[in-house]
Amino acid sequence: MVSQIIFVILALAGTALFAYNARKVIRNIKLGRAVNRTDKPQERLFTMLKVAFGQTKMAVRPVPFFLHLIVYLGFVIINLEVLEIVIDGVFGTHRVFAGLGGFYNFLIGSFEFLAAGVWLACAIFLIRRNVVKIKRFSGVEMKNWPKSDANYILITEILLMTAFLTMNAADVKLQALGAAHYIEAGSFPVSTWLVNLLPSNVDSLIFIERFCWWFHIVGIFAFLNYLPYSKHFHIMLAFPNTYFSNLKPKGQFTNMDSVTNEVKAMLDPSFVPADVAPGRFGAKDVQDLSRVNLLNAYTCTECGRCTSVCPANITGKLLSPRKIMMDTRDRMEEVGKNIDKYGVEHQDGKSLLDDYITREEIWACTSCNACVEACPVNIDPLEIIVELRRYAVMEESVAPASINAMLGNVENNGAPWKYSPADRFNWTQES
Amino acid sequence: MEFKVPTMAEMMAAGEEPEILFWVGCAGSYDERAQKITRDICKILHHVGLKYAVLGTEESCTGDPAKRAGNEFLFQMQAMANIEVLNAYNIKKIVTGCPHCFNTIKNEYPGLGGSYEVIHHTQLIQDLINEGKLKAEGGESFKGKKITYHDPCYLGRANGVYEAPRKALEVLDADLVEMKRCKANGLCCGAGGAQMFKEPEKGKKDVNIERIEEALSTEPQFIAAGCPFCMTMLNDGVKLKDKDQEVKVLDIAEITARANGL
Secondary structure, three states: OHHHHHHHHHHHHHHHHHHHHHHHHHHHHHHEEEEOOOOOOHHHHHHHHHHOOOOOHHOOOHHHHHHHHHHHHHHHHHHHHHHHHHHHHHOOOOOOOHHOOOOHHHHHHHHHHHHHHHHHHHHHHHHHHHOOOHHHOOOOOHHHHHHHHHHHHHHHHHHHHHHHHHHHHHHHHHHHHHHOOOOEEEEOOHHHHHHHOOOOOOOOHHHHHHHHHHHHHHHHHHHHHHHHHHHHHHHHHHHHHHHHOOOOOOOOOOHHHHHHHHHEEEEEEOOOOOOOOOOOOOOOOOOOOHHHHHHHHHHHHOOOHHHOOHHHOOOOOOOOHHHHHHHHHHHHHHHHHHHHHOOOOOOOOOHHHHHHHHHHHHOOOOOOOHHHHHHOOOOOOOHHHHHHHHHHHHHHOOHHHHHHHHHHHHHOOOOOOOOOOHHOOOHHOOO | OOOOOOOHHHHHOOOOOOOEEOOOHHHHHHHHHHHHHHHHHHHHHHHHHHEEEOOHHOOOOHHHHHHHOOHHHHHHHHHHHHHHHHHOOOOEEEEEHHHHHHHHHHOOOOOHHOOOOOHHHHHHHHHHOOOOOOOOOOOOOOOOOEEEEOOOOOOOOOOOOOOOHHHHOOOOEEEOOOOOOHHHOOOOOOOOOOOOOHHOOOOOOOOOHHHHHHHHHOOOOOEEOHHHHHHHHHHHHHHHHHOOOEEEEHHHHHHHHHHOOO
8 A cells, every 4th residue: 555655656746747847848949939830730740640650761771770660669569568557556456457368468478579679779779879989979069968868868778678577577487486466467478588587585576576666667757757858858759840840842941021021111112011020030049949940959869860961060060960959959948947047037148159059050051951851850950050140141240251242242243243234144155 | 056045025025925934043144164054955945946035134143042141131132023023024934054043933932922833954854855855866975874963952852853853864875873872862062051152161171072072983974963053063073083084074954965966
């Protein structure tokens, strides 16, 4: 009975804490500008099912695709087992679904294979990161917390799977010994191999079984609450992120309505502008970005596929699309903490541009969309880069001198080079 | 040129309307290397007897480089002025010689009042081949020649046009070799996003060198391009690698014109 109460308290506390932090995340995302991404719900749903649920964009790289698929399936399917664990925890039952008979055996058997697969995949992931040191996982932005974060996630998953399999192994042995409460149920194709490693004493076995049971479920609640602080948040946010992703051609940049009004008024003095909220042109800080940009930042799991295909990054420039996303998230969380501490009006004198992302980075982008194409969850770093450029150019008139010269030429000659418009049709004369 | 390139102003004065407007673009108008491509596109249009026209001196920058550089004001000023000209001429269909113009007019002009059917010249060539109006005969033979095609970002990833340029090359019966990074995974030439007009930021090497090394690793006789900016970047790369005698960078339009003896 005591353990049931402790379990219920833990479960409620774990869920409540997560809800509390999730609300903060939602508040932070809502710092951004509202943007209409609710059109074409069917196409959006299809995109989500295909890209997030179906993992189609992962398939480009077969090895990580396969390993990640195991972990993903493990996460989704083993959660069915968590349902049983929660019911057992609340009502003090043991393997409450055992009544399903053969199907239950099938389920537990598949969970065991998946758990072993997840264990192995995570071990390989750790080796890829820390021993083989795959280039994609390095870079200036991948030091300190991001590096540890990745390892913590993998180690936690290995520990959870170890606990799950050890718990089952102890259970098998207890079932074989005919211990009270441990009914004969389930099929244990993997944990059977661990049985001989365990003691034969019933009390020790019960201790091991209970310890692993608690470790596993408390671990899951703890992991749930780790998500909002971690890149691992993608396991949830990949779904809304793909749902709200851009459905238009990648080359199409947004036309700014606020600018359209001013340009129309300039061309036609009698034009009455539509009601558009005045604001900053482009983005200096996270509040100037759209909510989708900010959701993108929380969704990023720092896999580095974007950076590994970025022509600027490949050729040694400072720009890394992954860093753009990580900086946006870090700044957003900083602004969020300021709001918690000092209220909404507080200004800390810092901004995304310059304090996090440098001018050198934004001007190195070729807008080639390779990063957008590479992202397995449809994150768009390019849009953020363009918004930062818009701020630099339109609010500050600060750009590389050659860019200013080009803009001057377009304005004066209708071409990016210094040629006369009168000579525009001279190409018919072969030289 | 052996024939006169008709302008919209002349057509309108004669009370005629073209089937298609050829949007030349700034590079195609002023850049010496790109001017050759422009003339070859006209030769193709003339050869198949398509009723076309150009804007001539009435054309102006689409605003693309301004938009990619973040100057939305300048972009919209250019766009609205161009849309006014295009709408005044009652333009329905446009073929561009440049993927940047293509992307801008096709995707970003409709929101500002300019809706047209817009195709890139490689798509026009594909259509003409499909309709049987254009073949690869009467000119230089590319049979068995090794050609690798470089996907321009604003044609490929930006708008999903991967097949049209390849189709134009397939009729040549040439030996098409793909680079490792091609189609959706194609590597930029380094000129996009207004990079064409500025020096690159400091780094280990230039993007066009990275790309040309990959192109040359396929040991091609020709590198096919579909964008005047890519053309500049790839040509510079080939020259820097001292390969400009063995390897020629040609636009799909130039290859098509050559194959047809135009």
